[in-house]
Amino acid sequence: MNIADEKATEIVGTYVCEGGDYRGQVVIRDLNDSFAIHWTISGAVHAGVGIRLGNSLAVSVAVPTNAVVLYDIQPGPLLQGRFCAMAGTPVRNEVLSYSAELRTWEMGDSVLANWSQDPFWYPASVTAKADDDRYLVCFADGDEEWASRSRLMPDLLTVGDIVYHTQGLLHRDESGQRAWTQMDPNDLDTTRITLPARIIGREDESVTIQYEDEVSFKTKIEFVRTLAPREG
Secondary structure: OOHHHHHHOOOOEEEEEEEOOOEEEEEEEEOOOOEEEEEEEOOEEEEEEEEEEOOEEEEEEEEOOOEEEEEEEEOOOEEEEEEEOOOOOOOEEEEEEEEEOOOOOOOOOEEEEEOOOOOOEEEEEEEEEEEOOEEEEEEOOOOEEEEEHHHEEEOOOOOOOEEEEOOOOEEEOOOOOEEEOOOOOOOOOHHHHHOEEEEEEEEOOEEEEEOOOOOEEEEEHHHEEEOOOOOO
16 A cells, blocks of 8 residues: 555544454544544443554554454455454454544534543533644643544543543643642542543533442532543
């Protein structure tokens, strides 16, 4: 495949994912020199990073399990993949069939935006637009960042989605970067910021989330983040 062919076969977008015994959704987003890939299969979220060379896309998956996937990019686009979960295990097949293009946005739209410093997606709003592919977004904590449309998704978080609670710990430090607030553990259960929780209720800008140990509480949507935003 030459450079012209590679550009003609764009792979950013959403896909229907089919394996030997499973079916789900995959979202591929452009991160300039690499790609962010998120699988949602049977309620489980898998996150990976990929590098493209010609008509091949190599992906390393680290969340929630380690795996390596190699896709052959075909017109459509259709991605024929082979993956291995760990050394010594059988190599399995997976097919990604293109489903939809990424949408464009207008000023004032509420979105989930991928912050450039980690794989998570945070509640934000569009505050400026350079063109149909580049937007200035303001996160719930007041921080702003320019992002391509591949890093923006609708705020469709609802019952059943998996999120991580920031518990209001994010803020801007003296340099203007997003950072974690140091708080007294007696005042806040900081151990839960690394644990996934499931949304069991949403009303406007509030959500009720529940952990695996059945602890649940109500919080603001601005205090949660997700690895795989719901699309459409």
